[in-house]
Amino acid sequence: MELTDFFTDYTLRTITLGTAILGAICGMLGSFAVLRKQSLLGDAISHAALPGIALAFLITGAKETNMLLIGALVSGLIGTFWINGIVKRTRLKSDTALGLILSLFFGFGMLLLTFIQKMPNANQAGLDKYLFGQAATLMEKDVWLMAIVTGISLLVLLLFWKELKLLLFDADYTKTLGFNVRFLDILITTFIVLAIVLGLQTVGVVLMSAMLLAPAAAARQWTNSLGTMIILAAIFGAFSGVFGTAISASQNNLSTGPVIVLVASALVIVSFIFSPKRGLLFREIRFRKNRRELHLKKTLTFMYHIAANHENISHPHAIRILNNFQGFTRKTLTTLEEQEFIQIEGNQWAMTKKGFNEAETMFNQLGQEND
Amino acid sequence: MTNAQIEIQAIAALVAVACAIPGAFLVLRKMSMISDAISHAILPGIVLGFFITQDLNSPLLILLAALTGVITVILVEYIQKTGLVKEDTAIGLVFPALFSIGVILIAKNANDVHLDIDAVLLGELAFAPFDRLLIGETDMGPKSLWVIGTILLITLTLLFLFFKELKLSTFDKGLATTLGFSPVLLHYGLMTVSSVTVVGAFDAVGAVLVVALIIAPAATAYLLTDNLKKMLIISCGFGVFAAIGGYWMAHFLNASIAGSMTTVLGIIFLLVYLFAPKQGVISGFFQEKQQQVEVSLLIFLLHLQNHAEAEERHVNHLREHINWQKVRSKTVLELATKNNLIQISDDVVSLTDKGQEFTDEALNYITTNKATAIEELKNRFFLFRG
Numbered sequence: 001m002e003l004t005d006f007f008t009d010y011t012l013r014t015i016t017l018g019t020a021i022l023g024a025i026c027g028m029l030g031s032f033a034v035l036r037k038q039s040l041l042g043d044a045i046s047h048a049a050l051p052g053i054a055l056a057f058l059i060t061g062a063k064e065t066n067m068l069l070i071g072a073l074v075s076g077l078i079g080t081f082w083i084n085g086i087v088k089r090t091r092l093k094s095d096t097a098l099g100l101i102l103s104l105f106f107g108f109g110m111l112l113l114t115f116i117q118k119m120p121n122a123n124q125a126g127l128d129k130y131l132f133g134q135a136a137t138l139m140e141k142d143v144w145l146m147a148i149v150t151g152i153s154l155l156v157l158l159l160f161w162k163e164l165k166l167l168l169f170d171a172d173y174t175k176t177l178g179f180n181v182r183f184l185d186i187l188i189t190t191f192i193v194l195a196i197v198l199g200l201q202t203v204g205v206v207l208m209s210a211m212l213l214a215p216a217a218a219a220r221q222w223t224n225s226l227g228t229m230i231i232l233a234a235i236f237g238a239f240s241g242v243f244g245t246a247i248s249a250s251q252n253n254l255s256t257g258p259v260i261v262l263v264a265s266a267l268v269i270v271s272f273i274f275s276p277k278r279g280l281l282f283r284e285i286r287f288r289k290n291r292r293e294l295h296l297k298k299t300l301t302f303m304y305h306i307a308a309n310h311e312n313i314s315h316p317h318a319i320r321i322l323n324n325f326q327g328f329t330r331k332t333l334t335t336l337e338e339q340e341f342i343q344i345e346g347n348q349w350a351m352t353k354k355g356f357n358e359a360e361t362m363f364n365q366l367g368q369e370n371d
Numbered sequence: 372m373t374n375a376q377i378e379i380q381a382i383a384a385l386v387a388v389a390c391a392i393p394g395a396f397l398v399l400r401k402m403s404m405i406s407d408a409i410s411h412a413i414l415p416g417i418v419l420g421f422f423i424t425q426d427l428n429s430p431l432l433i434l435l436a437a438l439t440g441v442i443t444v445i446l447v448e449y450i451q452k453t454g455l456v457k458e459d460t461a462i463g464l465v466f467p468a469l470f471s472i473g474v475i476l477i478a479k480n481a482n483d484v485h486l487d488i489d490a491v492l493l494g495e496l497a498f499a500p501f502d503r504l505l506i507g508e509t510d511m512g513p514k515s516l517w518v519i520g521t522i523l524l525i526t527l528t529l530l531f532l533f534f535k536e537l538k539l540s541t542f543d544k545g546l547a548t549t550l551g552f553s554p555v556l557l558h559y560g561l562m563t564v565s566s567v568t569v570v571g572a573f574d575a576v577g578a579v580l581v582v583a584l585i586i587a588p589a590a591t592a593y594l595l596t597d598n599l600k601k602m603l604i605i606s607c608g609f610g611v612f613a614a615i616g617g618y619w620m621a622h623f624l625n626a627s628i629a630g631s632m633t634t635v636l637g638i639i640f641l642l643v644y645l646f647a648p649k650q651g652v653i654s655g656f657f658q659e660k661q662q663q664v665e666v667s668l669l670i671f672l673l674h675l676q677n678h679a680e681a682e683e684r685h686v687n688h689l690r691e692h693i694n695w696q697k698v699r700s701k702t703v704l705e706l707a708t709k710n711n712l713i714q715i716s717d718d719v720v721s722l723t724d725k726g727q728e729f730t731d732e733a734l735n736y737i738t739t740n741k742a743t744a745i746e747e748l749k750n751r752f753f754l755f756r757g
Binding site: 034037038039040042043047085086089090091092093095098099100102103104105106107108109110111112113115118131132179204207209210214215217220221251253254255257258259261262263273278280305354 | 398401402403404406408410450453455456457458459460461462464468470472474475478479492493538540554579580583585587590593594621624625626627629630631632633634637638640644647650651652655660
């Protein structure tokens with residue numbers, strides 16, 4: 001398969017467009033899920049959608065995608081509200097509620113699927129693509145549906161931007177200002193469920209949650225602004241959708257879901273490590289730099305105390321007398337010399353005027369802070 | 372029942388019990404979703420182990436896969452510790468990635484691997500009796516029965532040995548630490564047992580439904596009792612019931628056994644969720660109602676105590692004064708009369724001696740900020756509850 005195929009081949013173009021839009025909407029709404037600490041809700045909802053798909057098929061008897069998705073939507077929403085009910089009305093905590101709904105709905109869905117598979121009319125093949133997703137089955141009308149839903153959710157986001165942002169960061173304050181928190185809550189949850197349902201055909205119920213989380217978690221590392229984060233998450237999502245589909249399309253026998261998830265996870269790893277402000281790499285570098293500086297200052301202070309006992313501050317001393325002090329290495333000494341704080345001659349070191357002043361001011365500053 | 376049917380039910384029941392025991396502790400420790408993460412993340416371990424051993428029931432494969440489970444927990448905890456994302460996001464990021472690797476490994480080696488995606492999600496309980504353990508020429512029964520039996524035996528031994536420590540560290544981590552038990556050791560011990568159990572059960576019921584077997588019986592039992600031992604016993608009971616009930620449901624519907632077991636668990640949970648005596652939704656509804664009436668009664672009694680004059684205590688006047696609807700004032704009046712707290716003569720309500728005493732004590736509790744003690748007070752005075 002050539003790269004140009006993406007622009008010439010009709011089917012491929014549809015699929016690419018579809019996964020790009022899907023990635024974008026997932027990233028966008030996933031940002032809210034991540035920031036609202038509802039990361040695992042997506043996992044529960046996507047699993048809870050399975051019996052809806054199977055029941056919709058059993059009732060209508062046809063494999064009409066839209067009907068199946070409506071079934072998924074209904075059962076996803078029932079799952080979500082039941083989770084809320086369990087948390088609110090019993091002493092079970094939210095993680096147990098999520099795990100319960102996830103596994104029980106999914107198990108029921110699998111029961112129905114295996115039941116359907118063994119039914120005599122053979123129209124049922126292909127329902128199991130909803131387990132791991134098969135982007136190749138995307139059709140133009142599916143892509144239109146995705147585009148429309150994305151458009152609507154974008155519109156709603158812009159319309160309620162201020163309220164949603166406030167709700168994210170300070171729910172109690174939002175309530176005291178008189179906004180209808182319950183309405184906003186249901187609004188954003190409904191859109192998250194919608195995004196999940198849209199992705200079922202492409203990514204599948206098992207891995208849909210990662211599609212929601214990974215782009216948002218990656219985007220979170222690069223910025224502290226909600227707007228930027230959502231845009232970045234949408235871009236990351238679209239990228240992993242397109243790239244993942246391309247890889248899985250070029251191989252036989254490979255569901256799209258796992259590949260897309262792996263691409264998104266790779267993005268997360270890169271962001272975790274290389275993000276300039278929060279990333280692990282730069283954090284480690286900053287940490288080491290601080291530690292080095294601290295060592296340097298400690299050495300200089302130690303030298304200052306020795307030099308202060310002599311009339312001539314530049315009186316040379318043996319390096320050996322630093323031995324009972326742990327903080328110095330050959331490297332720190334060279335650095336100190338480069339900064340012209342000390343002079344080294346053979347096995348002897350001598351403090352310069354500059355180094356003495358530096359240590360003295362540092363010492364004074366420390367003293368003042370302690371007072 | 373044929374021999375194979377009995378064997379399948381025995382395996383299912385053992386799996387259910389083996390899952391329910393660590394499940395109870397996971398639910399109480401608020402770590403249910405970790406079981407979800409483990410059950411997905413062991414897939415690459417199982418596939419790699421299968422490449423090496425070519426046998427799904429080999430002990431080496433089980434250890435390797437369980438190790439993947441423990442590594443997952445460590446990885447999740449590492450990501451949580453970096454503070455880059457919130458806690459639950461760490462779980463949600465790690466397991467789909469590992470699961471995807473497993474699925475891709477299976478898909479790429481579909482020809483050489485006797486493992487398929489359906490088996491990953493649903494397990495192959497129906498085929499379990501065909502893989503038999505042979506020692507010499509003797510048939511010792513299905514291999515998976517031995518595997519899960521061994522795991523269950525180990526779990527039970529550990530449970531009896533460390534019950535006290537587990538209980539303490541589950542309910543009061545701080546006290547456990549000060550008494551010298553290592554919460555870290557217990558935590559990773561529990562995680563290891565959970566991983567091994569998940570791997571053992573994976574073969575029978577698949578990745579997602581293991582989660583149901585771990586969480587659902589424990590959560591259901593938790594709604595029924597406050598006692599850890601009872602909770603463990605009840606959850607094992609539910610597990611076994613679901614295993615056997617699920618088998619027959621699958622038999623009649625001609626559908627997946629694991630799916631039916633989960634569905635039975637779901638039905639049990641739904642029933643308990645609705646009808647549990649203390650924690651259930653319906654009893655919660657009645658408790659709320661009772662509370663409402665009793666609070667009204669207390670307000671009413673306080674009002675009576677405050678007003679000595681007869682016209683303030685007239686039945687009709689009360690309705691206007693406290694602004695209750697007719698029905699509610701009637702229930703409150705009836706409740707008060709039934710409990711001998713008031714007496715009504717010529718439509719004028721007055722407190723009895725008992726009512727006076729009750730009101731005084733209640734007022735005392737309210738003003739000294741010990742309002743919780745009123746529940747005990749009600750138990751002493753009330754013959755009938757609202």
